[in-house]
Amino acid sequence: MNRPSGASSPGHPADAVSPDQPASARSLDVRSDFPIFARRFDGHELAYLDSASTSQKPAVVIDALAAHLREHNANVHRGVYALAQEADAAYEGAREAVAGFVGADPQCTIFTGNATEAINLVAYAWGRANVGRGDAVLITQMEHHANLVPWQVLCRERGAELRYLEIDERGELSLAQLDAELARGDVRMVAFAHVSNVLGTINPVAEMVGRAREAGAATLIDGAQAVPHMPVDVAEIGADFYAWTGHKALGPTGIGVLHGRREVLELMEPFLTGGDMIASVEAQSASWREIPYRFEAGTPPIAEAVGLGVAAQYLEQLGMARVRAHEQALTAYMLERLATVPGLRVVGPPQAERRGGLAAFTIEGLHPHDIAELVGREGVCVRAGHHCAQPLMRCLGVAATARASVGVYNEPADIDALVSALIAGRELFGL
Amino acid sequence: MDDLYRDNILDHYKHPRNFGELEPHDLEAFEHNPLCGDELGVQIRVKDGQIEDLRFHGHGCAISQAAASIASEELKGMDVEEAGRLGADWMLELLGIPVSATRRKCALLSLKAVRGAVTGENAWPA
Numbered sequence: 158m159n160r161p162s163g164a165s166s167p168g169h170p171a172d173a174v175s176p177d178q179p180a181s182a183r184s185l186d187v188r189s190d191f192p193i194f195a196r197r198f199d200g201h202e203l204a205y206l207d208s209a210s211t212s213q214k215p216a217v218v219i220d221a222l223a224a225h226l227r228e229h230n231a232n233v234h235r236g237v238y239a240l241a242q243e244a245d246a247a248y249e250g251a252r253e254a255v256a257g258f259v260g261a262d263p264q265c266t267i268f269t270g271n272a273t274e275a276i277n278l279v280a281y282a283w284g285r286a287n288v289g290r291g292d293a294v295l296i297t298q299m300e301h302h303a304n305l306v307p308w309q310v311l312c313r314e315r316g317a318e319l320r321y322l323e324i325d326e327r328g329e330l331s332l333a334q335l336d337a338e339l340a341r342g343d344v345r346m347v348a349f350a351h352v353s354n355v356l357g358t359i360n361p362v363a364e365m366v367g368r369a370r371e372a373g374a375a376t377l378i379d380g381a382q383a384v385p386h387m388p389v390d391v392a393e394i395g396a397d398f399y400a401w402t403g404h405k406a407l408g409p410t411g412i413g414v415l416h417g418r419r420e421v422l423e424l425m426e427p428f429l430t431g432g433d434m435i436a437s438v439e440a441q442s443a444s445w446r447e448i449p450y451r452f453e454a455g456t457p458p459i460a461e462a463v464g465l466g467v468a469a470q471y472l473e474q475l476g477m478a479r480v481r482a483h484e485q486a487l488t489a490y491m492l493e494r495l496a497t498v499p500g501l502r503v504v505g506p507p508q509a510e511r512r513g514g515l516a517a518f519t520i521e522g523l524h525p526h527d528i529a530e531l532v533g534r535e536g537v538c539v540r541a542g543h544h545c546a547q548p549l550m551r552c553l554g555v556a557a558t559a560r561a562s563v564g565v566y567n568e569p570a571d572i573d574a575l576v577s578a579l580i581a582g583r584e585l586f587g588l
Numbered sequence: 589m590d591d592l593y594r595d596n597i598l599d600h601y602k603h604p605r606n607f608g609e610l611e612p613h614d615l616e617a618f619e620h621n622p623l624c625g626d627e628l629g630v631q632i633r634v635k636d637g638q639i640e641d642l643r644f645h646g647h648g649c650a651i652s653q654a655a656a657s658i659a660s661e662e663l664k665g666m667d668v669e670e671a672g673r674l675g676a677d678w679m680l681e682l683l684g685i686p687v688s689a690t691r692r693k694c695a696l697l698s699l700k701a702v703r704g705a706v707t708g709e710n711a712w713p714a
Contacts, residue, residue, distance in 0.1 A: 524626075524648065524649035524650060525624065525649075526624050526626075526649035526651070526691070526694060527593075527649050527650045527651075530592065530691070531593075541624065542623060542624045542625065543624070543625050547625070550625060556624070556625035556626065556627070556647060557624050557625045557626075585590060585593055585598075586593070586598060586601075586602075586650070587598065587602070
């Protein structure tokens, strides 16, 4: 693949960059790797601040998708001809790249359709076998619906209790409350976000996993907002399950990832059944293939996996510590600039070092939808609404927020464009 | 002048007409836009088959609040049955602004509530 223009030499020397260095040293300068930034909207450059929804794609990923479909397309795991072997090698190569990117074992790395499907896989395949009447599933008030509704459905079906860890006024969880919940002795699963998609809070995931394990509870981490933005070592965190999605990590839509601990995955029955996941099928019974194939029923998203593999390599070459430093500096700048807008309130932890690269906010007198509309006309893309976290919105006492989120390609100018558009919007509304 | 946020739209948003509670009332409905969490309720008093008075309550964006305010002025004195049959075009023409596909539900939330109060239906106006 092509080296990203902002990447340094191999061997991650970039990981040495600390957030304390001046902004110039932290800038990734990779915007030109992303073709979409050539577009203009009503004459405005694209200030894309919606990466928490989905990321833009570098040319290397777009090209890899097209090249796979043009030159290597065949089904996987079946064909003996040369082209089928190429497709196999590409798909399994992508699995290795994706697993390697986050320190996971490729055999314990399952491709799914998205993070939601990955979590549903666990809620069904693990949950139905391990959660019953009198048991509890513990989640948090900051969960995205993807890591909430599957557990709600499981608990309702199995007669189990769904309990929530609360957030404090800074949008952070309390380890003491986690301990108290675990001490009740009925928690079978603790499922939580690595980084909140609304508050931005970075949770102490390894610490939480350790405490849950000591109490005999399994863990699932929703890493959708973490993997694209910071160094993540799945083995080091040690959760039983770690789910994330490709399209937020510079990859295509239609591809998600579930990492599981080998001992846990090997004992699990499949989620979806059908072709490709069986060892043999008799008239009345079937036996399952080994992991990870047991959990990949039907023809998988092959080209999408290839695209995600290239995205993972691209991010790895940038160096995730460098990506984090870049985005943390941008977030600090964003928090500082947003604070200059009268009536604006940011939710979540006040310090950039304690949060991912996003800020959800409200402005007195301006509804989030109007905020998104007003800044959108200036080419600034932010999200408005409940961000698939309605219970959290109720905790925060707001119906909706506007959310600006950054990615590797953002620059301080994008934040400046947002802030000027917000100020102009307030003026238009006579505030 | 701004296409969407015209002066009259902003005026209705900041000074909504016929907002609050109406007691006593004969009909009421409460609607929300699941997309953005906006909530809008309406209470209607009927006399001789006509809307004698009505009030909206709730919260929302400039478009949904202005639409409710503007609609409330038109609805007073209208035959209840006629109000139950009002379509999306009626509301969009009253607003007189270019409403994009994503903001359409903002514009129609108040009409959905009125139709719901009158007919008991729970459907977005076509």
